[in-house]
Amino acid sequence: MENFAAPARPIVAAMSEQASAEPKRAVAFQGAPGANSHIAALEAFPDGLPLPCFSFEDAIDAVREGHADRAMIPIENSLHGRVADIHFLLPESGLAIVGEHFLPIRYGLMAMGGRENVRQAMSHPQALGQCRHWLKEHGIAPVSYPDTAGAAAVVAEMQDPTVAALAPPGAAQLYGLQLLATDLADADHNMTRFVVLAREARALEDVGPCMTTFVFEVKNVPAALYKALGGFATNGVNMTKLESYQRGGSFAATEFYADVVGRPGEAHLDRALEELRFHSKWMRVLGSYPQARPRP
Numbered sequence: 001m002e003n004f005a006a007p008a009r010p011i012v013a014a015m016s017e018q019a020s021a022e023p024k025r026a027v028a029f030q031g032a033p034g035a036n037s038h039i040a041a042l043e044a045f046p047d048g049l050p051l052p053c054f055s056f057e058d059a060i061d062a063v064r065e066g067h068a069d070r071a072m073i074p075i076e077n078s079l080h081g082r083v084a085d086i087h088f089l090l091p092e093s094g095l096a097i098v099g100e101h102f103l104p105i106r107y108g109l110m111a112m113g114g115r116e117n118v119r120q121a122m123s124h125p126q127a128l129g130q131c132r133h134w135l136k137e138h139g140i141a142p143v144s145y146p147d148t149a150g151a152a153a154v155v156a157e158m159q160d161p162t163v164a165a166l167a168p169p170g171a172a173q174l175y176g177l178q179l180l181a182t183d184l185a186d187a188d189h190n191m192t193r194f195v196v197l198a199r200e201a202r203a204l205e206d207v208g209p210c211m212t213t214f215v216f217e218v219k220n221v222p223a224a225l226y227k228a229l230g231g232f233a234t235n236g237v238n239m240t241k242l243e244s245y246q247r248g249g250s251f252a253a254t255e256f257y258a259d260v261v262g263r264p265g266e267a268h269l270d271r272a273l274e275e276l277r278f279h280s281k282w283m284r285v286l287g288s289y290p291q292a293r294p295r296p
Contacts, residue, residue, distance in 0.1 A: 003054040004032055004052075004153065005032070005150065005153035005154040005156070006153075006157050007156040007175045007176070008032040008149075008153035008175070011032075011052075012032065012033065012052045015033060015049070015050060016051060016052070018049050019049045019050070019051040019067070019068065020067065022049055023066060023067055023068060023069060024069050025047065025048050025049045025069065026048070026049045026062070026067065026070075027041040027044075027045050027048040027050050027051060027068060027069070027070050027071070028051045028053050028060075028063055028067070028068035028070070029050055029051065029052065029053065029059055029073075030053055030054070030056045030059045030074075031147040031148065031149055031150055032052060032149040032152070032153050033052055033149060033174060034148075034152065034167065034168055034174045034175075035052075035149035035167070035168065035171075036074070036103060036105060036168055036192060037072050037074060038050050038052070039103060039168060040072050040074075040103045040192075040194045041072040043101065043103065044099070044101040044196065045070070048070075051068050054146070054150075056073060056085065056086070056089055059071045059072075059073065060073075060093045060095060063198065064094065064095065066199075069198065070196050070197060071095070071196070071197040071198075072101070072194050072196060073194060073195055073196075074086075074126075074192050074194050075193055075194065076192070076193050076241075077105070077193075078187075078189055078190060078192075079129070079130045079185065079186060079187055080126050080129040080130050083126060087243065087255075088247070090195075090197075091215050091286065093197065095199060096197065096198055096199070096201040096202075096286065096287040097196065097213050097286050097287025097288075097289055098196050098197070098201060098202045098287060098289050099195070099202075099289045099290065100193060100194065100196065100211065100289060100292045101193075101194045101196065101292055102192070103191065103192050103194065104190065104191055105130065105190040106168065106169065106183055106185070106190075107123075107130070107131055107148070107166050107167065107168065107169075107182075107185060108166070108167065108168065108171075108172060108179050108180075108181065108182045109121060109140075109164050109165075109166060109179075109180045109181040109184060110155070110164060110167060110169075110171065110172040110175075110177040110180060111155060111161060111163065111165070111178060111180060112156070112158075112159055112160065112161045112178065114161070114178070114180070115180040117162055118140055118161070118163070118164040119139075119141065119163070120141045120142075120143050120163045121141070121142055121143065121163075121164045121165065122145045122151040122163060122166070123142070123148050123151045123165060124144075124145060124146065125144050126192075127148050127166045127167070128143075128144065128166065130185050130186060131184045131185055131186060132186065134185075134186060140164070143163070148165070148167040148168065148171070149168065149171040149174070149175075151165040151166065152165040152171040152172065152174070152175045152177060153171075156175040156176055156177055164180065165177070166184065169182055195213075195289075196289070201287060201288070204288060204289075204290070207290040208290060208291070209290070210261075210263040210289060211240075211260070211261060211262075211263075211288070211289055211291055211295070212259070212260050212261075212262060212269065212285060213257070213258070213259050213286045213288075214257075214258055214260075214273075214283060214285045214286055215255060215256065215257050215258070215283070215286060216228065216255070216256055216258070216276060216281075216282065216283035216284070217254070217255045217256070217280060217281045217283075218254060218280055219279065219280065219281055224279065225254075228276050228279040228280050229242075229276070230275065231271060231272040231274070231275030231276060232272045235268040235269070237260050237261065237262060237268055237269055238260060238261040238262075238295060238296070239258060239259070239260045240259045240261060240295050241257070241259035242257070242258045243256065243258075244257075245257065261291075261295050263288035
């Protein structure tokens with residue numbers, strides 16, 4: 001809790017106390033109260049008890065150690081792409097993806113004084129990236145911080161009218177700041193996709209269309225990716241996401257993160273996954289879960 005700025009600590013303490021009393025209702029999220037992950041947790045689990053955690057690792061550990069039943073983790077944004085480090089953290093977490101949630105993102109500029117005084121805006125790198133054109137147009141320099149609402153708490157603690165925060169508008173009231181501008185994102189379609197993590201996979205009977213997320217590493221041979229993915233084409237499996245990333249700095253072994261429509265137990269997907277395993281060094285399913293919104 002000491003990592004949070006002083007204005008956030010009483011709120012974090014109260015929320016943590018409630019969550020610790022009923023861990024089966026607790027939903028861990030990264031960030032200070034008022035962050036987008038907090039909003040997403042409230043939307044997805046209206047009866048849940050949001051548990052603020054300073055880092056993604058802390059939120060994952062809260063679930064692993066039984067302090068929370070689930071974690072709400074952002075994975076990608078429609079404007080700024082994937083959230084840093086998530087592709088490494090998810091496979092290493094030992095947790096299962098059991099759900100997803102889409103949250104429209106709206107940011108406000110908030111500070112201690114008037115807008116004419118603001119020279120810097122502090123926020124999470126994702127938020128700064130989503131609003132970079134607006135910031136540049138208004139001559140405001142971006143300052144990176146691990147969390148949007150946490151940045152608002154820091155600004156309240158600093159009492160410096162030249163430093164503002166980019167955060168969800170509700171954070172201004174939480175931390176006693178003036179809301180100077182709203183809807184700052186560089187496009188109206190700004191949307192973040194969250195995944196829900198739990199210690200155990202959940203039953204999927206009668207839940208409708210599902211998604212399956214997995215990671216794999218191709219063999220170091222010509223046309224390795226083409227061979228590994230051929231089964232998805234021949235079996236008519238819709239792959240909605242495929243991203244590559246490097247681990248360990250070797251630049252020799254490429255790993256991939258993928259989302260497909262369907263779930264294990266469906267014959268066409270089972271055949272595609274079997275072919276993927278044959279042509280890969282390894283493959284790991286991170287979870288199958290109900291679609292939060294239809295895929296084409």
